Amino acid sequence: MNATFNIRRQGLTIYKELQEKYSIILTSTCIILMIYLAIWALNLIDGEPVSTVARAVTAATILSIIGCLAPFFLYKNENRRMEGVFYAVSPSSTLEKCISMLVICSVIFPLLSTVLLMSLDSLLTLMPFEASYSGSIWGCMFSSKVYMDTIMGFMPFSFNADAMHIDLVNKMYDTVNPLSIPPIVGIAMTQSAFVLLNMLFRRHKIGYTLLTFLGIWVIGAVISVISAICFFDSLQSNPDIAPERMLQCMITLSRALSLIYCILPIVFWALTYFRIRRLQY
Amino acid sequence: MEKNEPTVRIENLRFSYRKHLVFENLSMSLEAGRIYGLLGENGVGKTTLLRIISGLLRPKSGDCSVLGIRSSSRNPEMLKDLYFIPEIFIAPPIPVRRFAQSNSLLYPGYDNAMFERLCRTFEVDASSRFDRLSQGQQKKALISFALALNTRVLLMDEPSNGLDIPSKTTLRRVISECATEDRVIVISTHQVRDLENLIDPIVILDREGMILNASVEDISKKLLFTTAPTLSPEAYWSESGLNGYYQVLPNRDEADSRVNLEALFNAALKNKETFKTLFSK
Numbered sequence: 001m002n003a004t005f006n007i008r009r010q011g012l013t014i015y016k017e018l019q020e021k022y023s024i025i026l027t028s029t030c031i032i033l034m035i036y037l038a039i040w041a042l043n044l045i046d047g048e049p050v051s052t053v054a055r056a057v058t059a060a061t062i063l064s065i066i067g068c069l070a071p072f073f074l075y076k077n078e079n080r081r082m083e084g085v086f087y088a089v090s091p092s093s094t095l096e097k098c099i100s101m102l103v104i105c106s107v108i109f110p111l112l113s114t115v116l117l118m119s120l121d122s123l124l125t126l127m128p129f130e131a132s133y134s135g136s137i138w139g140c141m142f143s144s145k146v147y148m149d150t151i152m153g154f155m156p157f158s159f160n161a162d163a164m165h166i167d168l169v170n171k172m173y174d175t176v177n178p179l180s181i182p183p184i185v186g187i188a189m190t191q192s193a194f195v196l197l198n199m200l201f202r203r204h205k206i207g208y209t210l211l212t213f214l215g216i217w218v219i220g221a222v223i224s225v226i227s228a229i230c231f232f233d234s235l236q237s238n239p240d241i242a243p244e245r246m247l248q249c250m251i252t253l254s255r256a257l258s259l260i261y262c263i264l265p266i267v268f269w270a271l272t273y274f275r276i277r278r279l280q281y
Numbered sequence: 282m283e284k285n286e287p288t289v290r291i292e293n294l295r296f297s298y299r300k301h302l303v304f305e306n307l308s309m310s311l312e313a314g315r316i317y318g319l320l321g322e323n324g325v326g327k328t329t330l331l332r333i334i335s336g337l338l339r340p341k342s343g344d345c346s347v348l349g350i351r352s353s354s355r356n357p358e359m360l361k362d363l364y365f366i367p368e369i370f371i372a373p374p375i376p377v378r379r380f381a382q383s384n385s386l387l388y389p390g391y392d393n394a395m396f397e398r399l400c401r402t403f404e405v406d407a408s409s410r411f412d413r414l415s416q417g418q419q420k421k422a423l424i425s426f427a428l429a430l431n432t433r434v435l436l437m438d439e440p441s442n443g444l445d446i447p448s449k450t451t452l453r454r455v456i457s458e459c460a461t462e463d464r465v466i467v468i469s470t471h472q473v474r475d476l477e478n479l480i481d482p483i484v485i486l487d488r489e490g491m492i493l494n495a496s497v498e499d500i501s502k503k504l505l506f507t508t509a510p511t512l513s514p515e516a517y518w519s520e521s522g523l524n525g526y527y528q529v530l531p532n533r534d535e536a537d538s539r540v541n542l543e544a545l546f547n548a549a550l551k552n553k554e555t556f557k558t559l560f561s562k
Contacts, residue, residue: 003356003358085365088355093355
């Protein structure tokens, strides 16, 4: 039998882990549903109608947060010296253990919670209350276009510039919008980073992970500010910069970001694999 | 694995925890059909050795192979024939029966009827939640599960710790019943009296490595355990009592005597180099 991967062993590993973790999965899903019900109840008290997009954003935010935290409660003990012994001596390969983690954290749990949450939302639309929900969120739940259009609709400023500039902004939006990263890819990337950090830290996992993210965010913010300053400096020193060149820069940046967002989850999962393989108990 | 190859082979093993050296050039082999008793003072590396054999720790240099496979690779082909019972473990928050059901999926030799029988023998309620059992009950449940797996290598770290006196008797009985020709059982203990009459051969470790790895028959051929009114100048170790001196002497006349593990252990620690030479022949 192949020591690295065997389909039967893979199936048994997933089944074994599901048997051990199904109560945690169900409890977490119940918590998600309870949070959504609580928000619905607050909206009812408030009496204001809630738009479909606002509900979709709320649902997606809850699912993203719980989805990213899932590795911490589903696989919190697997890398610990005492608690992780049974996991380590379990006769499946590192690849099979890693795939099983991927299937449970990134497929089964998110799929189950998303379907149940959307079904709950559909049920709530049937409730005969005055300020109740209406319309389905199924179509706009993870649509980047809906989010972008909404953000543009909420823009707190109006363009007083001439027609050429408005045209440029519209052109930039129309070109860059289709290139924007789908929210699901962003969630997958964040979750894979959380999975890696969950396996990396043995104690105070959530605290250390948040600190790591904070550190990365600070570095990212500093780089962004410096880049923006450099960009505006170059604009001031060269006011005749062609709008097409700016547009091209935006497209290149969007493409690079999309590529990074697609590559990073693969890199994080690969690093998780090597982490599990190198773990000592 | 070749036909005459020992089940566990350790060659020139070196292991350290950062600056604390545990093993230097340790070589030994463990053969099937035996119940090895691993003895040693606190901190000599009994648990570490069991963890290295089970692949939980990686040696710094040298080699440790189980059934012809390098243990640190945690190859599923090796792991399906090996089980490790740690001295201290965190029981999962699921019923014992479900733990056995899910964890046995990847072990082809698992015998559920045997598990149920052993639970009854140890008076463990398999329907109870594992983490809600007392320490002793948890250990008995895990021992029942480990024995029912029928793996060819079974490593037990201080299995009698936390067990009451009747359970220790039951433990000795079930282990001897479960010992088969193709199975090697390694029991690490510092409570030698608990497992007397069960373990054979005896392995004694010290801070410089291994003092002896010999069968009880070999030990009784080379050493005489006797009580005499006067203390012999040749005695490796002695203890005064009401009937005179209980002594461990060189067995020059090949006289029969019952090996006393505690006396052997004390004598070995007091005469490390002599014993190493005596049992290396």
